[in-house]
Amino acid sequence: MKKRMKYEKDETFFDKIKKPVSDFFYDLSTKLPRKKKKNTSLKGRRTGELVFYYCLAFLPILHFLIFYVYVNLNSVILAFQEYKFINGEGKFIFSTLQIETVWNNLVYGNEIKELLSHSLIFYAFSLCVITPTALFFSYYIYKKYKFSEFFRVMLFVPTIISSLVVAFMYKFFIDRGVVEICRLFGKEIMPPLSDPSQSFTYILIYILLVSFGGNVIMYSSAMTRIPISVVEYAQIDGVGPVKEFFSMTLPLIYPTLSTFIIVGITGIFTNQANLYALYSDSAPENARTFGYHMFVLLKKVSSSDMSGYPYIAALGVFATIVVVPLTFFVKWVLDKIDPNVQY
Amino acid sequence: MKTKNKINIFAIVCATVLGIYALCMFVFAYLTVSTSLKDIFDLNVNPIGLPSIVCFENYAFAYETLVVQVGSSGNARLIYFDTMLLYSVLYSVGCSFVLAVVPCIMAYLTAKYNVWLNKFIYGSVIFAMVFPIVGAGASEMFLMKRLGLYNSILGTWVQSASYLGTYFLVYYGSFKSLSNEYMEAAIIDGASHMKVLLSIVIPLVKTTIFAVFILQFIAHWNNYQTPLLYLPDYPTAAVGLFRSAYSPNQAGTLTENMRMAGCVILCIPILIIFLLFKDIFMGNITVGGIKG
Helix, strand or coil: CCCCCCCCCCCCHHHHHHHHHHHHHHHHHHHCCCCCCCCCCHHHHHHHHHHHHHHHHHHHHHHHHHHHHHHHHHHHHHHCEEEEEECCEEEEEECCHHHHHHHHHHHCCCHHHHHHHHHHHHHHHHHHHHHHHHHHHHHHHHCCCCCHHHHHHHHHHHHHCCHHHHHHHHHHHHHHHHHHHHHHCCCCCCCHHHCCCCHHHHHHHHHHHHHHHHHHHHHHHHHHCCCHHHHHHHHHCCCCHHHHHHHHHHHHCHHHHHHHHHHHHHHHHHCCCCHHHHHCCCCCCCCCCHHHHHHHHHHHCCCCCCCCHHHHHHHHHHHHHHHHHHHHHHHHHHHHCCCCCCC | CCCCCCCCHHHHHHHHHHHHHHHHHHHHHHHHHHHHCCCHHHHHHCCCCCCCCCCCHHHHHHHHHCCEEECCHHHCEEECHHHHHHHHHHHHHHHHHHHHHHHHHHHHHHHHCCCCHHHHHHHHHHHHHHCCCCCCHHHHHHHHHHCCCCCCHHHHHHHHCCCCCHHHHHHHHHHHHCCCHHHHHHHHCCCCHHHHHHHHHHHHCHHHHHHHHHHHHHHHHHCCHHHHHHCCCCCCHHHHHHHHHHCCCCCCCCCHHHHHHHHHHHHHHHHHHHHHCHHHHHCCCCCCCCCC
């Protein structure tokens, strides 16, 4: 007789019914509907991917179609419309009046020509004075000369403070501070920003002060991407800082520089030269830019006045017609003189 | 790279000019703060010197007096500075959030999913950057009014929810350099695409998203022109300061010392953010990784 081990117990009543009960419930579970398995086939996964992609991309693409494509197309359409009251109801009807007005103003009038000339002066100042100056000082920051970190912070601070606050500070300094300093030296002067003969110069100085910092930060960031090994090879060969700047640094940051120049072309027509912060609607006539004029017109269009939109749209169409070929031309020129240096 | 640079003429000239620039900034800051601490009589007698009596109550007075009137003559109401600060926060936070998140999601979809629409999305970003279109402001305002988004903070959030711009390219570069192994491993383990996006991808680029959010927040906090155009009944703090200076019929026109106090109040949050996140502003935006 097989010896019973200590752990073997006598079968109880529950042990006897346990097997039939568990068999019964197992049979029942095989008859119940099963949870659907995830479709792990390639086609199923791809469908899931596409559903996810289109669900997330739908709204941003709709936004692009409405706020970019439709807005720009509508801008062209608005330029060829006029707001008229017909049977007591305001409607936009087809008309070339606004385009003709802009054209006549440009060809026979002086207003748009003056706006353009001021805009071009500000752009030329930015291109010929601010950009080269910023490049030199960016190089100084990049080479980590004395107090470069301190200057970097000082250059950065005006870019994060509101342009309105900087404008108020500058206006107070010029119109009160400079006047008071002149008075202490026995000379009475008119507040320069309010004096039409001097305001243009002081506006240029203001643009230099506020734009300079941002440009220096951008160019010095581009310079930091130059590999150290390239610079060290040059230094071993006895290249001085000036030669390094003109022969190495400038060619290596040329893509960044050319991008800023190209983007600046659009700025000819959009740059307000911070005039709105300095003067609100009342900037001196001899300093108004095209971008400032457009903004003032847009501000004046009230919630109930739709009649001003077509003229603003016509000005925008004219500006776009001029700036698009100009941008591509400048890009072509810059590509031609590109030293095409890679590292 | 810090090299032992010899003192040369170039460095001396640059240091001198940069020193003059820094001095100008200090002078502006000094004049602003000292003017904000003077009373009106002291300001007229002594515009550029130190205040003879320091008036800290100018700040409290500017805070209470900076009031903007909105609405038409029959429906006019006054907006006080604390409400303007609230509008500034709502406008800045909302617009910054959408401007940080929408380009991120679109860049992720474009970089990581092989769909024909990617070329269209990427091309549209490049086109918008390269092809200059000027003067669509009138059309945009017209559209905002037609859609009922004009004069609404929610409307400005919707207006801002565009994926166009350089930040799309920043995110795109980040996602392109991110290995697909992280996502593939999660999908093999049964995670859904949304789970992968929220639990794996977003944490990997959260530094970039946060940096973009901070930069956009500052830009929107300082922006007075867009709220001036699109939020006439919800003036932000910057708009309030602007209107107090240039609208003589405002309910609360500030004197120069009050205006300077208002400028200081407007700058304080930005300077705090700058001090807290200086590394983000002065450093580079990079991508993280998963440990182990």
